[in-house]
Amino acid sequence: MSASPQPDEGLRHVSLRSGVYADSVRLMQVSREIGDRPGVTAVLVAMATPLNLELAAGMGLAPDGAAKPDQLLIALRATDDAELTAAVAAVEAALAHRERSGEAQTIPARTIGAALEDAPDPALAIISVPGRYAAAEAADAIAAGRSVLIFSDGVPVEQEVALKRAAHEAGVLVMGPDCGTAIVSGVALGFANVVRRGPVGLVAASGTGAQQVSCLLDAAGVGVSHVLGVGGRDLSEAVGGLATLDALAALAEDPATERVLLVSKPPAPSVAALVGQVSRGLSVPVRSAALSPDQPDLTAAVEALLGDLGVAVPRWPSRPGTADAVPAGAVLKGFYSGGTLADEAMLIAAPVLGGIRSNTPLKPELDLGTDLRATGHVVVDFGDDALTVGRAHPMIDPTLRLEAIAALAAGGEPAVLLLDVVLGYGADPDPSATLVPALQASGLPAVVALVGTEADPQCWTRQADALAGAGAAVFASNAAATRYALSLIGESDV
Amino acid sequence: MSEPLGGMLTAPPSIVAAGVEVFSAALRAQGASVTDVDWRPPGFGSADDLAQLALDPRRAAANRIAVERVLAAGSVLVDVRPAREVLDLPDRTLLHSGPPLTWQTASGPMRGALVGACIFEGWAATVEDAERILAAGAIALDPCHHHRTVGPMAGVTSPSMWMWCLEDPANGGQAWCNLNEGLGKVLRMGAFNEEVLTRLGWMRDVLGPILSKAVRSRTEPLDVKAILAQMLQMGDEGHNRNRAGSLMALRELSPSIVEVDAPAEDIAEVLRFIGGNEHFFLNLGMPTAKLAMDAARDVPGSTLVTVMSRNGTEFGVQTAGTGDRWFTGPANTPVGLFLGDYGPEDANPDIGDSAIMETYGVGGFSMAAAPAIVRFVGGTVPDALATTERMYQVTLAENPAMQIPVLGFRGSPTGIDVLKVARTGWLPQINTGMAGRVAGTGQVGAGLVQPPQECFEQALAALAEESRAAV
Numbered sequence: 001m002s003a004s005p006q007p008d009e010g011l012r013h014v015s016l017r018s019g020v021y022a023d024s025v026r027l028m029q030v031s032r033e034i035g036d037r038p039g040v041t042a043v044l045v046a047m048a049t050p051l052n053l054e055l056a057a058g059m060g061l062a063p064d065g066a067a068k069p070d071q072l073l074i075a076l077r078a079t080d081d082a083e084l085t086a087a088v089a090a091v092e093a094a095l096a097h098r099e100r101s102g103e104a105q106t107i108p109a110r111t112i113g114a115a116l117e118d119a120p121d122p123a124l125a126i127i128s129v130p131g132r133y134a135a136a137e138a139a140d141a142i143a144a145g146r147s148v149l150i151f152s153d154g155v156p157v158e159q160e161v162a163l164k165r166a167a168h169e170a171g172v173l174v175m176g177p178d179c180g181t182a183i184v185s186g187v188a189l190g191f192a193n194v195v196r197r198g199p200v201g202l203v204a205a206s207g208t209g210a211q212q213v214s215c216l217l218d219a220a221g222v223g224v225s226h227v228l229g230v231g232g233r234d235l236s237e238a239v240g241g242l243a244t245l246d247a248l249a250a251l252a253e254d255p256a257t258e259r260v261l262l263v264s265k266p267p268a269p270s271v272a273a274l275v276g277q278v279s280r281g282l283s284v285p286v287r288s289a290a291l292s293p294d295q296p297d298l299t300a301a302v303e304a305l306l307g308d309l310g311v312a313v314p315r316w317p318s319r320p321g322t323a324d325a326v327p328a329g330a331v332l333k334g335f336y337s338g339g340t341l342a343d344e345a346m347l348i349a350a351p352v353l354g355g356i357r358s359n360t361p362l363k364p365e366l367d368l369g370t371d372l373r374a375t376g377h378v379v380v381d382f383g384d385d386a387l388t389v390g391r392a393h394p395m396i397d398p399t400l401r402l403e404a405i406a407a408l409a410a411g412g413e414p415a416v417l418l419l420d421v422v423l424g425y426g427a428d429p430d431p432s433a434t435l436v437p438a439l440q441a442s443g444l445p446a447v448v449a450l451v452g453t454e455a456d457p458q459c460w461t462r463q464a465d466a467l468a469g470a471g472a473a474v475f476a477s478n479a480a481a482t483r484y485a486l487s488l489i490g491e492s493d494v
Numbered sequence: 495m496s497e498p499l500g501g502m503l504t505a506p507p508s509i510v511a512a513g514v515e516v517f518s519a520a521l522r523a524q525g526a527s528v529t530d531v532d533w534r535p536p537g538f539g540s541a542d543d544l545a546q547l548a549l550d551p552r553r554a555a556a557n558r559i560a561v562e563r564v565l566a567a568g569s570v571l572v573d574v575r576p577a578r579e580v581l582d583l584p585d586r587t588l589l590h591s592g593p594p595l596t597w598q599t600a601s602g603p604m605r606g607a608l609v610g611a612c613i614f615e616g617w618a619a620t621v622e623d624a625e626r627i628l629a630a631g632a633i634a635l636d637p638c639h640h641h642r643t644v645g646p647m648a649g650v651t652s653p654s655m656w657m658w659c660l661e662d663p664a665n666g667g668q669a670w671c672n673l674n675e676g677l678g679k680v681l682r683m684g685a686f687n688e689e690v691l692t693r694l695g696w697m698r699d700v701l702g703p704i705l706s707k708a709v710r711s712r713t714e715p716l717d718v719k720a721i722l723a724q725m726l727q728m729g730d731e732g733h734n735r736n737r738a739g740s741l742m743a744l745r746e747l748s749p750s751i752v753e754v755d756a757p758a759e760d761i762a763e764v765l766r767f768i769g770g771n772e773h774f775f776l777n778l779g780m781p782t783a784k785l786a787m788d789a790a791r792d793v794p795g796s797t798l799v800t801v802m803s804r805n806g807t808e809f810g811v812q813t814a815g816t817g818d819r820w821f822t823g824p825a826n827t828p829v830g831l832f833l834g835d836y837g838p839e840d841a842n843p844d845i846g847d848s849a850i851m852e853t854y855g856v857g858g859f860s861m862a863a864a865p866a867i868v869r870f871v872g873g874t875v876p877d878a879l880a881t882t883e884r885m886y887q888v889t890l891a892e893n894p895a896m897q898i899p900v901l902g903f904r905g906s907p908t909g910i911d912v913l914k915v916a917r918t919g920w921l922p923q924i925n926t927g928m929a930g931r932v933a934g935t936g937q938v939g940a941g942l943v944q945p946p947q948e949c950f951e952q953a954l955a956a957l958a959e960e961s962r963a964a965v
Contacts, residue, residue, distance in 0.1 A: 023866060025831065025867070025869045028831035028832065029831055029869050031831075031832075032832065035835070043835065044834050051677070055833060055835075059834060059835055107880055107883035109529070110531065110532050110917070110918040110919075111512075111533070111887065111917050111918060112510060112531055114886070115512075115529050116510055119508050119510050119529055120527065121501060121508075122499075122502040122506075122508070123500075123502075123508045123509070123510060124502055124507035124508070124509055124510070125510045125511070125512070126512070126517060127511075127513055128511070128513025128514040128517060129513040129533055130535070132541035133535065133536065133544065135544075135548050135549055136545065136548035136913070136917055137512050139548040139549055141510075145500060146510075147502060147507075151513065151514070151517070152513070159545055159549060162551075166549070171500070184503070184507055185502060185503060185505060185506045185507065187506045187524060187526050188520070188521075189509075189517070189521070190517060226503055249498070250498035250499045253497075253498040254504075256503070257503075425523075426517065
C-alpha cells in the first residue's frame with residue numbers, strides 16, 4: 001500500500017452518515033477527487049461494509065462504535081484544520097453533484113466501410129487518400145456492393161487489377177485509380193463540367209479527354225447520360241480493360257444511354273482489339289475515340305458521333321487572337337494541364353513538325369526527362385504524376401506553368417504558346433485571373449484550348465473574353481487550337 | 495437481373511468520400527448527399543501489409559464464416575467437476591491466465607496466486623517452500639487458454655479446484671472455468687493469506703460438491719448465454735459489472751441447491767456466498783465467451799481476433815487466421831478508481847483471461863449497456879456510448895443475441911478485426927479489475943485498459959505473411 005498507517009500524522013475526520021447512499025463506483029470517484037487535494041493525506045469515502053471498515057482500520061481511520069453497512073463512512077486525514085474542513089465540505093459537494101447525462105456524441109466513420117453502413121442507396125464511394133492506402137478503402141466499397149471512384153494516384157497496378165476483378169465479381173465498377181472525372185446520373189465527380197443530360201454515355205480512360213468530348217457535345221446541344229471514368233491504365237496490357245468492359249456492359253443495360261463513346265489515350269493494341277470485339281456484341285452502338293496516329297482528333301470523333309445522331313455539327317466556339325506576326329522559325333511550346341489534350345496536340349502536330357519532345361512523349365527517344373526548358377518543339381504535360389508530387393494538380397494550382405511561361409519569355413526563343421485551360425467543378429475558380437497577366441507579361445503569341453461550358457462555375461464566355469482580351473486566340477476544340485497554332489508558325493497546310 | 499451498378503445509373507447516388515474535401519464541397523454545391531469519412535492514415539501496419547489483407551480474396555468469406563460461428567455459439571452449463579478430472583493435467587501443473595510465462599517473468603499478483611495454489615494443493619507448507627519449488631521449475635506452468643479454460647485475473651487453476659463445465663450445442667465445443675471467490679483478498683488477485691486458503695478449502699469441500707450435485711440434478715442444463723443476454727438489458731456489461739447476472743444465476747440454481755442432500759447450514763452458506771458475490775457470474779460468462787471464440791479458430795484468411803488475454807506481464811492476442819500463435823507485448827496498467835488509499839503506484843499491469851468478454855463483444859465493447867461502469871474513468875454516459883460506437887467500427891458483426899437497449903437494442907459489436915483496428919487506430923477497450931503489484935495484496939481497484947499496440951502490429955504482419963504465402 002502506498003501509505004502505511006501513521007495514526008499521529010495530521011488531523012483526522014471520521015464520521016458515519018445514515019440515509020445516504022451512493023453506489024461504490026461513485027464513492028471511489030469521490031475518494032479519488034478528494035485524495036487529489038493538496039492538503040489531504042488519506043481519504044476513504046465508502047459504505048461501511050466489513051471490507052471497507054477493515055480498509056479504514058488499516059489506514060488508522062476506523063470509526064468509533066458500531067457501524068452498519070447502510071451507513072456512509074467519511075474518513076479523512078489532512079495536514080491542517082483548514083484543509084480538513086475544506087476536504088469534508090468538498091466530500092459533501094461531490095456527493096451532491098449530479099452528472100449531466102448529455103447528448104451522445106456522434107463518432108464519425110473512419111473507414112469507407114463504416115460510412116457505407118448508413119449511406120442511402122444507390123451509394124458511391126470516392127477515395128482521394130494517399131494511393132498506398134487506397135486499396136483497403138476501395139475494397140470496403142466493393143465488399144459493400146457499391147461502386148467506387150478512386151481519385152488517388154500511385155496505386156500499384158497489381159492492386160488495381162485485384163480491385164477490378166473483385167468489383168466485376170460483385171457487379172460494381174471501379175473508376176480509377178487516378179480517375180479525375182466522372183458524371184453519374186447527373187452528379188459531377190472530381191473534375192467535371194456542367195453539361196446537359198442526354199443520350200450519350202462516355203467511358204473514359206482519360207479525364208480531360210472526357211471533359212473535352214462532353215463539353216463539345218454540350219456546345220452541339222447534345223447531353224450525356226453518364227461519364228464513367230475507368231482510370232488511365234485501364235486499357236494497358238496489365239489491366240486489360242477490366243473496368244472498360246464492365247462500364248460498357250452497364251451502359252448497354254442503361255435505358256438512358258442510346259450511344260456510347262469510348263475516350264482514351266492510345267490504348268494497348270491487344271486491349272483495344274478486345275474492347276472493340278466486345279463492343280460489337282453489345283446492344284448499344286459504341287464508337288471509339290481512343291487516340292492514335294490514325295485517329296488523332298477528339299473533335300473529329302465528336303463530329304462523327306453527331307453524324308450518327310443526325311445532329312448538325314456546329315461552329316465550335318472560338319475567339320480570334322491578335323497575334324498575326326509571328327517571327328520566322330518560331331517553335332511550338334505546348335504547356336498543358338491535361339494529359340490527353342497534350343497527347344492529342346502531339347498527335348496532330350507531329351506529322352507536320354516532326355519529332356516533338358515531351359515529358360510524356362509519343363516515342364521514348366523524344367523524352368525530355370526533367371529539362372522542361374529544352375529548345376525546339378516541346379509539349380509539356382504539367383499534370384503528369386512526376387510534376388504533381390507534393391503539389392496540387394495544375395488545373396487547381398497554375399504556379400508551375402506560369403513559371404514556365406515566364407522562363408520561356410525570358411529565354412528569348414521565338415515561340416508560339418499552346419495552352420489548355422480546363423474549367424468545371426474542382427478546377428481553378430478563375431484561371432484567367434492569373435493567366436492573363438502572365439500572357440501579357442510574356443508578350444508571346446498564345447493559343448488557348450478552353451475546355452468548358454457556359455454553365456460551368458467559371459463560365460466559358462467570361463474566361464474566353466478575358467483571355468482574348470490579352471491577345472490570345474481561344475478555341476473550344478483542342479484540335480482546332482493546335483491547328484491554329486501550327487498555322488501561326490507557318491505550318492498551316494495540314 | 496437488377497439494375498446495373500447497384501442502381502446508380504438510374505438515380506443520383508449518395509456519396510461517401512474519404513480524402514480531399516474539395517470534392518465534397520463541389521458535390522454539396524450540386525445538392526448531392528455527401529458523407530465525409532473522418533479518414534486518417536492507419537494507426538499502424540505497412541501499406542503493403544494492409545493492402546495485402548484488404549485484397550486477399552479469402553478474407554470476406556473467411557471472416558464471415560468465423561464470425562457466424564461466434565454468433566451461432568451457444569453455452570449451457572452441463573456439470574461442475576474438479577479440475578483434476580476435467581483437465582487431465584500432469585501432476586504438479588498449474589494453469590494461469592494470459593500468454594505463456596515463467597516464474598521469473600511473473601508479476602507480483604501472479605506469483606502470489608501461484609504460491610497460494612501450491613500451499614492449497616499441499617505441494618508446499620510455507621510461502622518460502624512454495625517460492626522455492628516454483629523458482630526451481632518443479633511446478634509446470636501452462637496458460638489456461640491452452641486447455642479450453644479461462645480464468646479471471648491471475649487465473650491460477652489447480653487440480654483441486656472445481657470447474658464450471660460448459661458446452662456449445664451449436665459447434666460442439668467445451669470450455670471450463672473455476673469458481674469465483676468473491677472480492678477483496680482473493681487468490682486470483684494474488685492474495686494467499688489464511689483467509690484466502692480457508693475460503694478455497696471451503697469451496698473445495700462444500701461449495702463445489704453442492705454445486706456439482708445441484709447442476710447434475712437439473713432436468714434442463716442452464717442456458718448461460720441467455721443469462722448473459724439478459725444482463726445487458728439490466729445494466730451489466732458482463733465483465734466489470736455482473737450484478738444482475740449473478741442474481742439470475744442464483745435464482746436459476748437455488749432450487750436445485752436447496753434440494754441437495756447436505757447440512758442446512760452448508761446450503762445456507764452456499765446461498766449466502768453466491769448472493770454476496772457480485773462477480774459470481776463472471777466465471778460463467780467467461781467460458782461462454784471462450785466457447786464462442788474457440789468456435790472461430792483456424793479459419794485461414796480470417797483476420798478475426800480469437801483471444802485477448804493478459805498474464806500480468808504481457809498481453810497476448812491470437813487470431814482465427816494464425817491458429818495458436820501468440821502475439822504479445824508488455825501489458826499496460828489500467829486507469830481507474832482505487833479502493834481505500836491505494837493509488838496508481840500500487841496497481842499491477844493488466845492481468846487475466848477476462849478480456850475474452852471484450853473479444854466476444856461484451857464488457858468494454860458494450861459499455862453503452864452499463865453506464866455505471868464508465869465512471870471508473872471519471873467519464874460520462876456519453877463516453878460510454880462513444881466507446882461502444884467506436885468498437886462498432888473495429889468489429890465484423892453485431893450480435894443479435896446481445897442487445898444494447900440504449901442503442902435501440904442494437905446488437906453488441908462483435909468480432910474484432912485486426913485490419914479494422916489498424917485502419918482506424920482504435921485499440922479495443924477493456925474493462926478490468928486491478929490487482930496490487932505486490933504479491934499477497936489482493937484487489938486495489940478497477941478501471942479501463944487497452945492492449946499494447948504491438949500485439950496487433952505483430953498479428954497484422956503475421957496475417958499478411960500468411961496471406962502472401964497462401965494467395
